[in-house]
Amino acid sequence: MLKQISFFFLVLFTCFVSFAQTIKKYRESDLKDFKNKFYQNREIGVDSSLYYMNRLIESNDIAYKTFGYAATEYLKVREKQAINIPFKDSINKYLPKIAKTNKNYTLLFDIHILLGNTNKRRKLIKPALQNYITAENYALLAKDINRTIKIKGNIALIYQDMEELDKALNKAKETLELIETNKETLSNKYYSSKYKRMFNVAAIYASLYKNDKDKHQYADSSLHYYNSLLETKEFNLNSYYTGKVYYGMGTVYTLKEAYSKASSYLEKSLVLFTKSKSQSYLYKSYYNNGLNYYNLNKLEKAKQNFLAALSIKKDTILDDNYIKMHGYLSQIYTYQNKVDSANYYLNTYIRNHSKVSSRDREQFKEAIKIDFDQKIKDLKEDSTKKSFYYEIIVISLITIVLFISFLVFKNAKEKKRTKKKLNDLLEKISKKEDLTEKSFSLSNPLKIKDEQHQQIINGLLKIEEKKYFLKEEFNLYNAAKKIGTNTTYLSKIIKDYKKMSFNDYTNELRINYIIGVLSNDKKVRSYTTQAIGEIAGYKNAKSFTRIFKKHIGITPYQFIEKINKEL
Template sequence: MNRIFSALLLLCLFSSLLNAQSNKEDIDKLLKDAGYTLDFVDNQKGLKIILKAREASKRIGYKEGLLKSGSMLTVFYMREDNYKKVIETSREMEPLALELKNYIALTDLYRMMALAHGQLGLSKPSYEKYQAALKASKKIQQKNTRHYKTSLIYGNMITYFDRMDDNYSQDSILHYLKKSLEEIKQIDDNSPDTKLNDKYDILAGTNSNIGMFYINQHKPQRVDLAEKYFMDAIAIYDNKKYKLMAINRVLLSNSFGRFFQAKKDYNNTIKYATNALELERKANSPYMRKESYEMLADSYLELDNKALSKKYMQLYTSINDSITAAQNASIEAPVNQIVSQEKKKHTTIIVIISGCILVIMAFIVRLFWKRKNRILHENYESLIEKLKSEKKPGRLTEEENYGKISSDKSFTIIEETTDALLLKLEKFEKSKNVIKKEVSLTWLANHLNTNTRYLSEVIKKYKGKSFNNYINGLRINYIVELLYEEPKHREYKISYLAELCGFSSREVFTTIFKKETGISPSYFIDNLKNKDISSGTENKE
């Protein structure tokens, strides 16, 4: 009887072990599916699979499954820009990562913590975590994995240096981008521990990022230096041998669009921006969609396709408003709580390779967006200096402007010299006629007693613009001076200001204003208002 009982007990124990092993294999399969779904299919669907695997791991005490599912959750939260949850989830997984003594996991953990702290404006802990990540990476045994993780750290560190507005930080950004490129090139294509797709995914991204540095940050802009890096990135992008993550293809497509925009190749800009929008349907990234809309609006305007430019400017304005509202809603993140917790010793969690790549490129986008805002402010200051330095004699009335010209009915073709016409144009520019909606080439030619062909050629030769661009520029100059000189107009709606200076719609006005000044009308008005408030405060003191 005892023998039978012992046999049954052993049978049950063996069956339990087999069942546990089977459950672990099922969880591993779930996690593999989750990683693929997260990277190539849909974020929300990937989240559901991750949570399912996480619960299953808890039920059977599968530590590796808990660690990996927790890591994937961190990637998901990073994509959602939820830095608080990134840090919380990482810290929850920290003891487990330490227990398993996984240096790959610790390297990724420190790096992710550095990124999250940096985005919350906590520079010191961010830098400390980067140093911890570099230290942990040196303990990784596998050579190719070590090169890969070190490349990711160097690529991420540029977000730290970008917060320092000096020459040293600019040199550091390029230095670490090139170090990242050097590390990734040392990975063997046949490496058993690093996938070929992962290597070339980050290789394409890093080349693209260096190219963007020469276009957006290097002074002066060096499109020639950027071209080599973009061509290397495009070669990988177009090679069917490599399967790049869909979301990274979106980022690359937008970067390529920016490159061709800098080259004034607007057809290729439209090609890559449109491709980015198609790919973004799966990635669902508002920031990337916003950048694509902006490129399309600007490029179609340069190609004189006002209808499509207006369409994409409307889409850009709409999504920009949505993003701004979302950012304002998340400002109250508990940063103080994170600062107090930072006083304790922490380590971070392993993050899957695909998530690491996404984090680098997503933050690169935000890095260059921040740089762009800085350029906007420089454009604003330049415009204000121009307004201060220019003498404004005032606008002439129509009678004053054309009285002498129209009274002379005996104008002959011989008397229509270039100098005479330029003098008439100068008077026209100082008049309020520039804001009349009926102004056209024919209208102006009639008022100046000349013909349309001669007038068009003189404007093109001596003003350096087509007739439409010439008139649009005068109208923008008019409204800029009006906003600067008369504060009451700053309270009016953009649509009213557009109509006031002769534009047919708010969208066209906004697009032309940005093209002429480098900033949007709302940005210009907001800064004028802020300056008034600051001046008022100083006067009271």
């Protein structure tokens, strides 16, 4: 009995010691020092910052502990490291326990902006926006001007990512006004804060102009802000930030098709980006500069810029510009009568293009009626013959011309089809016709093969009637389970009777439904693209916009504008 009691107290003592080692009490000054180590992660290294964040996690202060979890999650996501501890659960556990007091408003701001940055890196745009808006509220409660300006800028960038440029512009201008109002309070941070927001406004105006070339005032406004940045000596811009302004001005003039002026600014940006060793901006500047010179028919300069860009970024098909440069170079070398180089870049262009879309590759080959691979092989074998040079030039030119003609014809045909589809849709809306009619309409009886097929189709009709397709969990597996069949059979039925895949069937139902809602409910038309997409069953605005445009031919925003004009 005595041994059992002794063992019990030994276990109890061990647990107490272990707990005491896990939960540590630090002084407030220590906690602040640990927290500051996060913001020094670029200087001291990520591992060192993570060490100090772990000490915050071990503390018994709920607010600093939560910051430690949020900061660790952000660093690991940024560095693409595995997250072994369920940080999200821990954050959700401790965050509500933080007292909403003046003392904690700043920490709550820092936590929510970290959560927003983490969600943004994970491409979770809506949760990121929600965290930023919460952070903005805490910044206002704390009456912290610096943090309020910072978070408003983040919100403006989120709206840009969501392609809600009007909201982004309003938020950025609102931030500029706040900076001006608090010039004395901001002191030495006034000009750095003003630069960032003015640059943001200039970039938004450039994006608005890119979307609507008829509104020249957008381009003028963008250039006005960029010029103001250069003319304000107090900004004291370094090479990198001055280069960004010149690059921005160059892109605006490219959009205006003022190619000579665009190149003059891009040349300046290249000098400054070389000095500041900014590889990403060097790549973009070389590409845009090459494009300007190409449009000016200054082919040698265009070639030099394209080759310089390719020397920075190696072999990636994720960047359209990387692929396009090979096409431009093949044409330039053809004009310069340099057959080997023209052949090399043309082959690279075709090879990379085929990786992106094998179907386009086959359509391309069918359009030109040539076994292109064999032709290139034959040309290489005959490279020692004099006729080789003439033949490769002719083949290259024919290939390029036919390929461009094919793309133009395909684009024109697609535009014509889209315009007719949109006109028919708007006509239905104006006549108040039902836009949400069932996909398996009973008014036009289908030729059903057997009772089992009929049972599945009836099940699909019930799903459509109850609008189960709007739920996030709606997928092939759940639909099959609800109907009482298997996924293979359900897919086959939809393919046989609807001539489409299950995903296309789902998207057709959702897009038809949301079109009906938009045409009948003016209030919904005022919602954000994200909110409208969620009504239709989509998780994020980008997916919804892409699918909507694929089905209707224009974006949801453009469709709403057309409806508002029609009704």
